[in-house]
Amino acid sequence: MKEFSGMGGLPRLHVAVLMGGWSSERPVSLMSGEGVAKALESRGHVVTRIDMDRQVAARIAEAAPDVVFNALHGVPGEDGTVQGMLDLMGIPYTHSGLATSVIAIDKELTKQTLVPHGIPMPGGRIVESAALFQGDPLVRPYVLKPVNEGSSVGVAIVTENCNYGSPIRSDVEGPWREFDRLLAEPYIRGRELTVAVIGERALTVTELVPKSGFYDYDSKYTDGMTEHVCPAEIPDHIAALCKDIALRAHRLLGCKGTSRSDFRWDDERGEEGLFLLEVNTQPGMTPLSLVPEQARACGMDYADLVEAILADALRGRLEERGMVKGAP
Structure with a gap:
């Protein structure tokens, strides 16, 4: 970390962009990761793209990056699993740490x-999916969603006149066919x-x-x-x-x-x-994603946003060298 990249004020870094994986959000993660990689390259950083598989630890160790940009969405990239792995490897990474990710x-x-x-x-409670076929856990309308998924994956709104039946039929497509446990919340x-x-x-x-x-x-x-x-x-x-x-x-x-x-x-x-x-904790970074859109509305372009996230991951190390500006 001796040279500086042109516009962002960061030293020139070797960044491993971790993307893909095998969650239901894999396509979005690939789009996020590619956008991040191109933005970093535009600022002069060296980028290694890593589509996560079961050998990911060995591949990261072989690449030996200064920092990992975690562009994964869903499990296991967003639930603390990858964070714990990177903590054990001693490699800094973007976004939230292990405990925060688990919660x-x-x-x-x-x-x-x-x-x-x-x-x-909202109030609500955890329900076993099989119990839904016996009766409603809450007064309709209510929302059913997986406990550990993001991006509105597997969300169902159960109303009086919905096609799910009353009680919900086990043969109807819905999150109860994919997940054993669901969170039931009142519909707002x-x-x-x-x-x-x-x-x-x-x-x-x-x-x-x-x-x-x-x-x-x-x-x-x-x-x-x-x-x-x-x-x-x-x-x-x-x-x-x-x-x-x-x-x-x-x-x-x-x-x-x-x-x-x-x-x-x-x-x-x-x-x-x-x-x-x-x-x-790891919102999308695709062209349609909300965080880049809000950053633009506040005067921060996409590459500035990516570098700000990167700087936060390295803040302690860079502050020691006088190489990082204050938080955006």
Whole structure:
């Protein structure tokens, strides 16, 4: 780490970009990773692309990078498994560490961590999928979602007139056929909002308006299926509350680099209608992703964002050498 890359103020680094893997979010991770790799190369860094497989530790050791940019989404790249491996190897990496990753990917543990500190989150409970075929766990409408998945993977909204049946039929397609345990939460009517945090700064609020249905995996990553209103056209005090909650959740969970907090807001109830749904510790970095979009809205281009995340991962080492600017 002796030479400096041109525009970002970082020394020229050898970065292993870890992407792909075998989770349901593999395609998104590959897009995120390739975007990150190209941005780093544009700033003069040396990049080794690694599509994660079972030999990933040996491949990282062979590459011997200065730092790993973790562009994985889902398990095992976002749940603490890869973080623990890199901790044992002594290699710095981007985004949150082991303990934070274990908690944040688990929606039940996240609630147990945040709700006692006054973070408003929906109620609900964990249910065995087989029990759904006997009766509803909550009054309809309610939401069923996997406990340990992101990107709205496997989410089902159960209403009075849905096609799932009453009770839910075991032969109908839904998350109960893929996961043994699910989180059941009351359905919150209203608007989908999200806030990105980078370092110690909450950026802005985006409203997500799906063209049809709700903001599921396909709506997130298919061009044209969701309108992003950035900044969201909401009252100033609601925007300020979203940003405050996102930053508090980021700090309480111990997030590093960047995170993204997702909300539902029942606009008929004002501040009492705002609920945090989850905190994503490794949000997407694709062309359609929300964190790069919010960064642009705040005057930070994509390569600046990538380098800011990288600098946060190396902050202690770089500060010793006087080689890093303050957090964005």
